[in-house]
Amino acid sequence: MSQQASTHNSDAAFQPEGLSFRLRRDSAGTVWLDRNGTSTRVHLHLCFPWTEPQRFLSLRDEDKNELALIKDPDELDADSRAALEKLTEESRFVFPITGIESADPDFELRVWKVRTQGGPRQFQTKLDDWPRPLPDGSLLLRDISGDLYHIKDPDALDPKSRRILWAFMD
């Protein structure tokens, strides 16, 4: 296999070694990085989850040491790419909001009642926590538990949702 992703070991981060590797997914769903005859279980960390969600994927071991930085998954072989895809699906997941029922203040909190692709959900943000505008024009909300909610295209929402969201958009 030949691919251009840079790889590191934990002691020499930022110093590409130019070693090749393969990714594979076992029957338990775990993704392994095989290199030089050794296999290491890897986690995925997205370096730019919002500005470059498909690129700069950092593969790390159990101790969070970076094993490889994949600048572009297209440079991987097909099997590795498939294994990586499974890994990224859950890593990238945030609740996709498809509609907003209400966003009302309630004693120091703002209570959001929303529709997501996975079903209705209620969450809270602090009163002075605002939705974060992302470079692609979408909006990201973070609730007080740390869960993330994404509004891909605010203008495509129904009129009621847009009216509620108006105060939170530029």
Next chain:
Amino acid sequence: MNTTSTERNQEIVRRYTGQPAAMPPEVRRRIEDAWGGGPVQLYALADLDHTLNLSQDWVALGPEHFAIHRLSNNPGSEPRLTIVRLANVREVKEVPGLTCTKVILSGQPGEPALAEFRYSQRQSRAVGALLYVLRQRIEGKSAEHDGADRIYAEGVAKPIREAQASVASNRAAIVWRLLGYLKPYRTQVALGMLAATVMTVVGLVPPYLTGYIIDTVIRPFQDGELSEEAALKTALVIIAGLAAVFVTREAMTWVRLRKMAVLGEHVARDLRNDLYDHLHKLSVSYFSSKQTGSIISRVSSDTDRIWDFIAFGVVEVSLSLLMLIGLGCVLIYLDWQLGLLMTLPVPVMLYMIYRNGRGMQRMFLRAWRKWSNLTDVLSDTIPGIRVVKAFNQETYEKERFGRRNATVTDEFFRIHHRWTAFWPFLLLFVHSMTVAVWFFALPRIVGADPTLTAGTFVSFLLYLGMFFQPIEVFGQMSRMVNRSISSAHRIFEVLDTEPDLTDVKTPVQLDRIEGKVDFENVTFSYDPVRPVLKGISFRVKPGEMVGLVGPSGSGKTTIINLAARFYDPTGGRIMVDGHDLREVDSGAYRQQIGMVLQDPYLFHGSILENIRYGMQTASIENAVEAAQAANAHDFICKLSHGYDTIVGERGHTLSGGERQRISIARAILHNPRILILDEATSSVDTETERKIQEALDRLVTGRTVFAIAHRLSTLTRASRLFVIKEGRLVEQGTHSELLEKTDGVYRKLHDMQRELHEMYAV
């Protein structure tokens, strides 16, 4: 945490998350039946399914099993249960993502996973507690926990509780409770409300008298039905009545304003005192979980808003209501047709004000957000101005500020456009009522058979002008009342917080302790599951100095927090001079505790006041002696104001070493029997460290001392060292005894520090 707090957490879970407040009994029963014995000991909600849709799957841990209870996608189908024997689980792996975390339970290597489930961050505390106990069991360790319902509800409710506090209350209950603070001032309240009522009722009289004078004096006189003498006589009586009304009205206004304003101050003062007293009863953990600014604002700005509410809100709202009802009654009494014409549109006007308020709220929200964008630039650049200049980014920052400033201004323009259009529109509505009154009234005045007198008509017009004020008050007051209720909620949240640590009814008074401290199998945890200390036992003799060493997070600080009784142990006991610390008077005990911390805290005030903080009655001579012993006297005297130098809020006008020596002087003067030194010499240069060390050497003599230090060299005076690792006392002995253990924790720490020292020395 007791049952009441569990119920409160469950109420929060129900109200704010929409997920079950506890595992449903049928799910619990099904799981327990399936694994054939043993109760569900811990559980959590796995709220994401394998397609990442929201679900209500439950994961549960029993004495010998782990279970996943999944609802079927087909309605009417039985739920699916996955039961795993703990004996088969080799590993529990978590794969965290931005929002979803996947948990995989694995058996033998190479075999498919035994079970897997997914959850969102909201469930992370409850799942984390369950996985912690599961991992402990896999490793063959015991993990104590108490109450599955409690742990689940607390875990889910915690972020909401921390952000918002105890929330299970409604607005009416809060207002009612707030009004309860008026009880001690019943007389003033009664007087204030009576004056306000009289003021309002009397205010209705002048328009009536105006109409009366027209109908009974002016018009009969002009028609020749009344002599000049009689007309003047009657007019004078009415004018005298008008004057009396105005005097009464303003007198009542004075009484009302004075009584209610003073009353508001009384209530605000009482709340501030209650709040501050209660804050001192709360344990250290409360202050760790709240931001300082939030606590301060509750004592200051929140109580100030309560003054607004008592002084104006209560009266203005009730008077406006009274005024509207009074006006309606008077008008209908004078002429029912015109009365209805004027009163029926009032609900429409109130609704218009309400709608406008809602719209304005959205606009203010948008403006507030943009305003905070603007202030973000300020809070970024002002503290970081050196960086801005160093990277020559002034132009960039000015443009950034300018752009945000422009968008804020646009929002304010939008707000101004709205309100400047609304109020004239509303006034036009009011004027249209006036026109309608004219339109319907004039034919009845000038017709062949007049049914309305000119005086009554003028009275109507005057009353019409009075209608607008109470309506406007409703519009303005709703925002103020809402803000006051929020403030009251924040205040009551503190007052309702139970102290974690309370003295027993008849505590043992330890007037002068010897300083013998025994830790007997002490365990402690900050949360219901994960222990920070695991069965710590040791004895410290009176006057002995012990050093606590170990890696960060090992539990050293927790030990000294327990020794100072900032917390009570969750298991075992701590004995001081043979008395269980939970049985002794904590105030009297802490009088005999001294602390010198890494970041010494100096209060705003003079150096002398700071040195005498623990013993306010100490003489100046004793304070100077303490400063001399602390190597502080010399630098204090070099300051132009000497001991009278005012130090800033946190002593910023002094260096770290100087502040530390003042805190040592404070401890010396306090003369504690048990002394706690927590990293007292870190973050200072070598020369300062030497001076502090000298001072500490004098301070520790004759006292029981617990000392924490990362630099092991600073513990040379300790008679024994306790090595703490992962919440356990793993080694103890003198410095040389511990060094002899070649594989010991202390030896490794010591060697590591020596190597580092040599590296930097090179």
